[in-house]
Structures are given as C-alpha cells and as structure tokens.
Amino acid sequence: MLDDLGRSPHFRSLPQDLLAKVAALARVVRYRAGETIFSQGEPCRAFFLIRSGAVRVYRLSPDGREQALHHLRAGHSFAEAALLSIGSFPAHAVAVEKDTELIEIEGRGFLALFHSEPRLASSMVGSLSMWLLSLVERVEELSVASAGARLARYLLKLPARGAAGPLSIELPMAKKELAAHLAIAPETLSRLLRRWQDRGIVAVQGGSIEVRDARVLEALADREEDG
C-alpha cells in the first residue's frame, strides 16, 4: 500500500517517514459494481485513491437528473478537496466496475496530520492546482464547444495504439456514461459516431473506435460548429 500511496501525484514527493504516517491512516476497501461509496451531503469521513476498477462521481440536480462530474480510474484520487475545505461530500460516488479497490484515507486523522505536517500540504498543492486547471479547461469546453467538438476532443485525448495510419482507441466507459460525461444525450452520441463513420472519419466497433482520419477529427475538435 505504501507503493500505491507513493505513486499518487499528491504524495509522490513525500519523504518515507511521512508517507508511512499517511499509510497508517489508510485501509483498502473493495466495492462491487454499482455500490455506493458516498452520497452527496454526508460528512467527509475519508478521501479516496483508486487502486483498481473505476468510479463515477456525479451530482443530482434538484429535479432528479444526474450529472456526471468525473469518471476516474486506477491512480486517481477524489474527495480530497471536499475534505480539505467544506468537510462534506459535494457529490455522489459509486463504483462502476466490480472489484473496485479503493484506498480510503481516514478524514479526521488525515486533517490532524495535515495541520501538524506542513510538508503534506506542499506535496498536495501542485496536484490540486493541476486538477483545478483541468476543470477550467472543462468549463471552457462545455461553454463554447458543440457536442461534436467535445466528443472529438475527448477521443483525441484518449491513449491510442498505432502511431502512423489509423489509430485504435478503446472507450474507457460505456457509451451511455460517456454521453453523460460530455453532457449530451446518448442518442446524440450515437448519431455523431454514426455520421462520422458514414463519412469515413472513424470506424466504430462496440467500444473500439478506429480513427481513420485524425486530421478531420482535429478540425472538428477546433471548430465550434457540429461535424
């Protein structure tokens, strides 16, 4: 577990002795697919680091609709900002894959350690700032980019196999969830992929997407109008 913690961006630069103190507050908890990790409004009993599996963080709007905020995988952490500021969870979190293993770092103890060990803060500021910038990016994206542009940007950010010609991409989540992440209706996602496939820009095979013309895709990502 020390290894897992040491690999997290938050703790990467932490000296061993301090890392051990953090580890003393941590335990591994395993979740089943669909199982709730925490609910919006609850006091922040811990923050979390994903060891394996995947987690969806979402909010419920007053009229009951669900908005995906993050889709996180192994190596990511979440709820640290909530713990360090307001002290209660501002969203819901559920495991989306079976055998999702989380490292839970106990909140109260961590806060105490955090206040007595300023080095802990220094090590976390960089990664928190980074996350902040990525959110700024996302705000911009949601504001100006059309559904098509958001999808194109998303696909281009995904790790791809095949350097030269067609790139091979695996969607890291179900299309329905991807649609939620991009803030579009599942039907719209389906139609976009269909249209692009008809134009020979991509080839879709379930969750596998082959990018046949990265140029055009990049153009779609850049202009606000729909593809």
Next chain:
Amino acid sequence: MLDDLGRSPHFRSLPQDLLAKVAALARVVRYRAGETIFSQGEPCRAFFLIRSGAVRVYRLSPDGREQALHHLRAGHSFAEAALLSIGSFPAHAVAVEKDTELIEIEGRGFLALFHSEPRLASSMVGSLSMWLLSLVERVEELSVASAGARLARYLLKLPARGAAGPLSIELPMAKKELAAHLAIAPETLSRLLRRWQDRGIVAVQGGSIEVRDARVLEALADREEDG
C-alpha cells in the same frame, strides 16, 4: 499592503513573519480599463490579488471565440494555480474597470519561498480546494441547467438589498459580459429578462434588477427547463 495580503483567503492564517516575506515579493500595479494583464501561454511571471476594480479572465477558442472563465472583483486572486502547476498562464486576463489595482506577487520568488516554507502551502490548500469545488459546481451548472436556470441561480447568488419583500440587485458587470459568463448569447439574456419582467417575476432597470417573486425565481433555478 500587508493588510490586503492578510485579508486574502490564501494568507489569512499566515503568521506575521511569513506574511512579511510574501509582502516583500509584492507590488501594486494599476491598470486602465481594457488593459491586458497577461495573455494565454505566457510564462507565469506572477500571480495576482485584486485590490480594487475588476478583472475578466477568458480564453480564446481555436476559431477565435472568447469564453469568459471568471469575473473577479476586489479580494479575489487569480493565476495562483497556474503558477503552482504548469508555470504559464492558461488564459487571458484584462482589467474591466478603470483604476483596477492589482497586487502582483512575483512568481519566481514566490515559488522559492513556497518550497522553503511549508506553512505557505498549508495556508493555501484550503482556499484552493474551495475554488476547486466552485468550479465543480460550475461544470455541473453548465452541463445540466438551461440558460434560464443559470441566470436565475446567478441572480439569487448576488448580494441583495431589502430583506422582506422585493429584493434589489445590482449586476456587477455589463449584460454582455454576464451573458458570456453564463455561456449564453446576449440576445438570449435579454429575452429571458424580458419574459420574466412580463410575468412580474422581476423588474429590470438597466443594471438594477428588482426581484418581485423570489419563489418563482428559485423554482426556475431548480428545474432544468427554461422559464
């Protein structure tokens, strides 16, 4: 200037000696309305605290359109996350009011101080986290809420005079800028206010808005459909 710094959420909990070290890196710079503070992509020479006036932070999308990210007023700070992570400005910033006074905290020196003084990090983590949560809020808003709901939420968050009956609100920026902030077209903003005025929910007089029926406005803020 020590006072200004000490009032900032970032430095509120800082001991005097350390505050003085930060102050030694700071200088006050005055900007005229419309003057550029920094541009996207530049190395992060400093971060900023607003002493008076107002600042607009925005990005330019590849096709030249402008997306407002923040509209900040006295007491707010900006560009700290950029300095602490990527080291270059991820957006443009301009002063929007004449006599906008900024406290500029020199970047290189601050980073050095930051690394030698862990207490600095502890004092900033809380406010960074807070900001992070507000961005999460904004992502959610942009994703699920209609234009009308976003406007209603915005109005309700603004400080208002008049406790009991009709609330009196002053828009802190021009309607055109407000539209950009809400990610809607200026025409849509105009039409929404018109419609609400016709229904007796608000009374608009230039930049002054009187909320005549807060109940209805709150309902509009909660449902995703348009008012």
Next chain:
DNA sequence: CGGTGCGTTGACATTTCTCAACTGTTGTGG
C-alpha cells in the same frame, strides 16, 4: 454633434433533446 458600441427586438436557422419503438446483448433463474 457624430461615432461607437450596448441592449433590444424580430425573423429565422440549427443544434440538441425528448419520446418512442426496435434490436441485440447479457445475466439469471428455472
């Protein structure tokens, strides 16, 4: 004054959502 730019209004185009139906897959219990 005359210009510059904001705010408003109207007409129209477009994107995206909603609703509904249908298909295919997956997992479960008999």
Next chain:
DNA sequence: CCACAACAGTTGAGAAATGTCAACGCACCG
C-alpha cells in the same frame, strides 16, 4: 441450456431551446 428480463445502443420523428443575422434606439464620449 433455454426463456426471459433488463438494459445499452440505435434509429426516426418531432419539439424545444438557443444561436445567428439584421435592424434599430439609445447612451456615452470625444
């Protein structure tokens, strides 16, 4: 091993929200 339920995904038709374009009044500033 099959039948069935549940659900993701697709497709179509129509509706709704919002953007675009254009014209105009109006205030502010030189």
